[in-house]
Amino acid sequence: MHVYEIMKTIETRFNGVYKPSPGSIYPVLKSLIKEGSVTVVEKDGKKVYKLTEDGEQKWAEAKAHVKHFFSNTNYRRLASELFDLSLVLYNYRSKLEKPEVFHDVDLVLMECRKKIEMILEDHNKEVS
Template sequence: MRMNLERLRRGALRMLILDALSDRSMHAYEIMKSIEKKFGGVYKPSPGSLYPVLKSLIREGLIEVEMREDKKIYKLTEAGKAKWREAKSNVKSLFSSNTNYRKLISQLFDISLLLYGYREKTSDQILYERLNRVLEECRGNVEAILEESKQSKEE
């Protein structure tokens, strides 16, 4: 079972592409496989989601394209390398400086590992529907708490 692409925010896919290209230049299929490997096969971007993001990154000057043996090879520009270093630094500082945030992320990660561990143990559609309802309710509760917090700070 793969994660649904619509649930992966566009910004996350952008960073995943920059991350893949930070190691070396690649063609689109290699980028997809690199991302899939990073997620242990749970998520792989489709060509329909990858190419629009690649085009956007090219327009922004973060990646460029070279033709090699009739294949488009994507590579980071200097601006792309700088953007990746900045994003990587922000993630490191966020996770290292905020203990409460790290605890939340750890909880989410634990839930994802729990779900991943049961992915092939059951094909019970009702179970998946129940779990999905619980997660949707949880997301709604989290959004409500964050909105409430935002409003109280504005007052």
């Protein structure tokens, strides 16, 4: 695919909630090319990126891992909650343009992440 096609595919799969920029796509492609997972060829004067055989295998393994991970009902529930939260943020994106609102929401999210990490670290200590 061309970079524009990659960006549009990602945007479509995220239902418009996430729209990657070329600046976020090119470093990833560069890394994938370097590791041999993607090749680039010129077609009609444009660069086209394609998974190599190794890239196809890694992609299949990653998909299987994610599918297995989310086959657990609890993980699916957490992922669903996170997705719903992203939709809330998207739906109120105009409000988030106000610096004070963005700041307040950002603080809540950072505090939430810290609390989740503390819970998981505490439970990890119990297991060790």
